[in-house]
Amino acid sequence: MDVKAIFYKIIFVIFVVLITSFFLLPILWLVAAPFSAQATLRVTIPSVVTVKNFCAIFRNTFAVRALFLNSILIAGGTMFGVTLFATLAAYAISRLNIRGRDIFAYLLVLFSSVVTGTAAMVPVFLLLYYLKLIDSYLGVIFVLIGGLLPTGIFLMRDFVESLPKSYEESALVSGAHPWQVFRDVAIPILRPGMMVLAVWAFVQAWGDFLIPLIVIRSPSKMPAPVAIYSFYTEGGTPVLTLISAYSLLYAIPVVILYLLVNWRYGFRFFGGIKGGGK
Amino acid sequence: MTIVPQSFLSLQDLTKAFGKVIAVDKVSLHIEKGKFFALLGPSGCGKTTTLRLVAGLEKPSSGRIFIDGRDVTALPPQKRDVAMVFQDYALYPHMTLRQNIGYPLKVRGFPKKSIATRVEEVAEHLMIADILDRLPSQVSGGQQQRAAVARAIVHAPKIFLFDEPLSNLDAKLRLEARAFLKHLQKELGITTVYVTHDQAEAMAMADEIGVMFAGRVVQVGSPLELYRYPKNRDVAAFIGNPPMNILPGRLEPKAGGSQFSGEGYTLFFESIHVLEDTRAYLGFRPEQAQLMCDLKDSGIPAQLYAVQPLGSEVLITLLVGTETVYVKLYSESLPALPDLVRVKVDPSRLYLFDSTGACIKVPK
Structure with missing residues (x-):
């Protein structure tokens, strides 16, 4: 190896180390701080490892309920809804021969990314008010589904497009009804795509703060991102020991879900039939 | 007034247009029961579209299709009682060969026990009984082809449709598969429509060949008739090895x-x-x-x-x-x-x- 190559290699390694540490530091903090009795915003390896912070959290029934019931209900409901509707819609858009369906699909995503978020908050709030869905899980779930669906459909459409039509046609000629074809042939082959979509939707809903903050009124229905504010002192200072511990607990379900799907299906954000689908 | 045709499978003035492109142009064919009929033509001549019209996967722009005296033109594919072997076999990748072959019976609501018996029987016949529990990706191309054929014959359809089923096989296997399909067709006596662009395949296997060019059936006849008395230059230049x-x-x-x-x-x-x-x-x-x-x-x-x-x-x-x-x-x-x-x-x-x-x- 000549000098130049070694030089570039060293530069490359330094660059990678810098980037990695930048992204790794918060994670290190998240892992270290919860076990420390006096956590600060610095990453320090605790001299005495303690689980007192977790005990304190589990004594806070409001926070526990927020994380293990409200958040799961909201994220789970959104995941289910987005996966179901996005799959059905993507299948329909991909399989029906409607004039201009590609433009329709693109407009869908374009508009949703323009109109989404804070700009839509007032109309969304009014809509939910008239539907009497303020302060209900369903209200949050509906808004989240609505927000995620366009991107979900777009993501799912890619998987459906890569599914050869001859599978479905063969099933049709074999004597299957269209709904049997969808259930027996399309769904099983699309399952990896649906799983990716489900995890994505779950993570989006799990981390969403704004919509539950606006829609949910009663503390007993608040999900974790909102409930985390109960770990601020009355003066507004964050109690870092509790917040870090709660954050760690808050991160675990998503990590587990990701690992589970990755192990079972492998993460792919594009379509394609991997032989056997195993 | 419609006259119900005498022949088993009958296409009357069948036309299919995709926008301005006429893929199938007033095709009329009459195929007798138990015959092996090959639809031969260069790629893009409309032969596969014709087959898909018979299967019900495409809706004709005009014309009618009769199967066994019944007008099936408006029926969806699942009600036509036909079976089709696709070019890519279309074996469901998530099902074992056993589940694949049993699928047409399953959707017809046959009891599990009789499905199992029938699948075994067909697989035995096609010599794939020992690999029934494998996934399609775990067997060879020739075996996949047999499995696709097994799935097509398992429910004893009225008509067998083949869409270039041998084009994915290598030359040696293709020769073997030709003999196998011809033998099987004669044995089962199921009326067959076989689409191919390979004149040698059509000549070797079919009782009757329909030659298609640009959406039209130019000539119908036995292989030797087409060989000896081509109606026009296109047919003459298409048939024979090498052609005329x-x-x-x-x-x-x-x-x-x-x-x-x-x-x-x-x-x-x-x-x-x-x-x-x-x-x-x-x-x-x-x-x-x-x-x-x-x-x-x-x-x-x-x-x-x-x-x-x-x-x-x-x-x-x-x-x-x-x-x-x-x-x-x-x-x-x-x-x-x-x-x-x-x-x-x-x-x-x-x-x-x-x-x-x-x-x-x-x-x-």
């Missing part, structure tokens, strides 16, 4: 007949009468021509291009003007040929096509 040699020239009236003049040769036809000097085409089969080394001999002057020994025969490529001509000699040894030769064909073996391509003379 076609040479352009002019045909003019002469006392007692007509004279064909091509690149450096003239031929007299007694029985043919034309009114005026016209464009025409001469045709002859590679296997019916002879080569003369002596240039004083009469015949079509040609230049030697390549000599290919094929074992039992020798295929010789020649140039007549700018046209390529094939001659097949049944000889195991390589003939010593000069650069310039004469191609001689028994006049009774010659074909003539008029300016529109229609055949005006066939061998006696």
Whole structure:
């Protein structure tokens, strides 16, 4: 190896180390701080490892309920809804021969990314008010589904497009009804795509703060991102020991879900039939 | 008023247009029960679309389809009681071969036990019984093909549809599969429509062939009929291995007949009468021509291009003007040929096509 190559290699390694540490530091903090009795915003390896912070959290029934019931209900409901509707819609858009369906699909995503978020908050709030869905899980779930669906459909459409039509046609000629074809042939082959979509939707809903903050009124229905504010002192200072511990607990379900799907299906954000689908 | 046709599978003036493109143009076919019918044509001629119309996967723009005396034109595919083997086999990748083969029975609501028995029986017959529990990705191309055929015959359909089922197999397996499919079809006696672009496949397997060009069925007949009496130049140039040699020239009236003049040769036809000097085409089969080394001999002057020994025969490529001509000699040894030769064909073996391509003379 000549000098130049070694030089570039060293530069490359330094660059990678810098980037990695930048992204790794918060994670290190998240892992270290919860076990420390006096956590600060610095990453320090605790001299005495303690689980007192977790005990304190589990004594806070409001926070526990927020994380293990409200958040799961909201994220789970959104995941289910987005996966179901996005799959059905993507299948329909991909399989029906409607004039201009590609433009329709693109407009869908374009508009949703323009109109989404804070700009839509007032109309969304009014809509939910008239539907009497303020302060209900369903209200949050509906808004989240609505927000995620366009991107979900777009993501799912890619998987459906890569599914050869001859599978479905063969099933049709074999004597299957269209709904049997969808259930027996399309769904099983699309399952990896649906799983990716489900995890994505779950993570989006799990981390969403704004919509539950606006829609949910009663503390007993608040999900974790909102409930985390109960770990601020009355003066507004964050109690870092509790917040870090709660954050760690808050991160675990998503990590587990990701690992589970990755192990079972492998993460792919594009379509394609991997032989056997195993 | 509709007249219910006598034949088992009947297509009446079937037309399918995709936008402005007419893929299938007034196709009428009548296929008898138990026959092996091949739909032959170059790619893009509409043969696969015709097959898909029969299967119900496409809706015709006009025309009707009858299966066993029943008008199925408006029926969805699942109610037509046909079976189709796709070019890519379309074996469901998430199901084992056993589940794949049993699927047509499952959707028909057969009890589990009888499905299992029937699948075993069919698999036994097609010699794939020992790999039933594998996934399609875990078996060879030939086995996948057999599994696809097994899935098609498992519910004893009225009609069997094949869409180029052998094109994904290598040459050796293809020959094997040809014999296997033909044997199976004869044994089961299921009316079959088989789409292919390979004339050798159609000739070897079919009882009857329909030749399609540009959406139209140009000629229907037995393999030998098509070989001997092609209706036009397109059919003649498509059938045979290699296909018929076609040479352009002019045909003019002469006392007692007509004279064909091509690149450096003239031929007299007694029985043919034309009114005026016209464009025409001469045709002859590679296997019916002879080569003369002596240039004083009469015949079509040609230049030697390549000599290919094929074992039992020798295929010789020649140039007549700018046209390529094939001659097949049944000889195991390589003939010593000069650069310039004469191609001689028994006049009774010659074909003539008029300016529109229609055949005006066939061998006696």
